[in-house]
Amino acid sequence: MVKKVCDAYAALKGNIKAGNLGREGSKRRLRAESKPIVFREDAAQPFDDRILTWNPDARTVPIWTVAGRLKHLPFVCSDEAMVLLVSRKGESDLVLRDGMFFLIATVDLPEPEVFEPDGFLGVDLGIVNIATTSDGEILAGRALNRYRQRHRDLRRKLQKKLTKSAKRALKRVRRREARHAANTNHIIAKRLVATAERTSRGIALEDLSGIRQRVTAKEDQRARLHSWAFAQLGGFVEYKARRAGVPVVFVDPRNTSRQWSECKHTHRTNRVTQARFVCRSCGAVLHADHNGSRNIAHRGEAVWKRGAVNRPRTGPC
Numbered sequence: 001m002v003k004k005v006c007d008a009y010a011a012l013k014g015n016i017k018a019g020n021l022g023r024e025g026s027k028r029r030l031r032a033e034s035k036p037i038v039f040r041e042d043a044a045q046p047f048d049d050r051i052l053t054w055n056p057d058a059r060t061v062p063i064w065t066v067a068g069r070l071k072h073l074p075f076v077c078s079d080e081a082m083v084l085l086v087s088r089k090g091e092s093d094l095v096l097r098d099g100m101f102f103l104i105a106t107v108d109l110p111e112p113e114v115f116e117p118d119g120f121l122g123v124d125l126g127i128v129n130i131a132t133t134s135d136g137e138i139l140a141g142r143a144l145n146r147y148r149q150r151h152r153d154l155r156r157k158l159q160k161k162l163t164k165s166a167k168r169a170l171k172r173v174r175r176r177e178a179r180h181a182a183n184t185n186h187i188i189a190k191r192l193v194a195t196a197e198r199t200s201r202g203i204a205l206e207d208l209s210g211i212r213q214r215v216t217a218k219e220d221q222r223a224r225l226h227s228w229a230f231a232q233l234g235g236f237v238e239y240k241a242r243r244a245g246v247p248v249v250f251v252d253p254r255n256t257s258r259q260w261s262e263c264k265h266t267h268r269t270n271r272v273t274q275a276r277f278v279c280r281s282c283g284a285v286l287h288a289d290h291n292g293s294r295n296i297a298h299r300g301e302a303v304w305k306r307g308a309v310n311r312p313r314t315g316p317c
Contacts, residue, residue, distance in 0.1 A: 004046055008037045044104075048091045054105070056085050061103065063094075075103060084109075098175065112245035117202035117304065120249070122297025123192060123237075124256065124289045125206055125230045128274055131188050132289035133195070134297040139188045144181065151177040181229050189236035193244050202247035204300020205234055206256065251299040260284060261294035 012032065015021050021029040051064035059082075062071045077085075089108035094101060122134035131139040154173065158166040196203045208230050234250075241248045257277075259266040265281035272278050277288040 003048065004039070005037070007046065008039075012037065042096045045094045046091045047094060052092055052094075052103075054085060054088060054092075056082060098172075109243065111242055114245050114247045115200065117196075117247050118200045120202045120204040120297045120300035120304065121192065121196045121199070122204045122293040122295070122300060123206075124293035124296055125208065125233065126289055129289050130184070131192065131233070132287075132293050133192070134290070134293040135195070136287070136290050137195075138287075138289065139191065140184055144184050147180060148177060182232065185229060185233040185236050189233060189240050192237055193240045193246055196241070196246045197244045202249060202300065202304065203237060203241055204249050204251055204296045204303075205237065206253035206296060207250040208234070208253060247304070249300045249303050251296055251303055253296075256292045256295040256299075257288060259295055261286075261291050261298065 021032045060072045084107045088105045090106040093104040124132045260279035277291045
């Protein structure tokens, strides 16, 4: 607990020094400096190697607590996670989630050198179709959107009941949708990285930072927009690609849905419907998301050739 308090105040001091809480005298900074730091009773608790030791062979951990040392506490994990525990480094966090305790460990793995790509696999991210590649492959989308809609309807129904059993049901299912969406994003990211690695290509993604502030959605579409986990998917693709040595670039998303990927004619009327793209200049027809992903692939290759990203070294320094 002492280390947790020290880390919290060190983080506050670092944010103030970096200017993340505003300038000196600003309301936000004064509020952060004057308000004492508090912790929830069930908040995560960090443990370093002095007070928590992993025994992978016996699959147990001894932990120092305020009540003394608890020995031979068993833990369970997958065989893949057990192999990764050999490379564990740093502190571990004990987390209480839905009545179960989880130990979160940091694993330090060597990164392979990024290879020189032979082109780029463009990935268009969307709400209807979560990911569409420049190869024409459409990943997930309809099934996950139906799942989210069922959970929204279920939550709405339970919130109207106002009974204890309804509240228990809400608590039981509150993280189920997030877990399902994260698992879907893991599957998509793994598939994208495997495709790029197999074809010796890099991955080009749209830089969608701030998209929720820039896009104005209709009332019936706001829930879908704000539950869109594009940042999580991008993070999954990025770290999986780094483990495989696959280069990843982020490109400007402007007009990727309005520009024809061949003749480069750009106009807002080119996007006839959500799924249909018709070039007003040459008359070419293609799936709109497929066309957008091809534009992203072209931009990714241009960014890479300009040297606007970290390039692998091809010779001696």
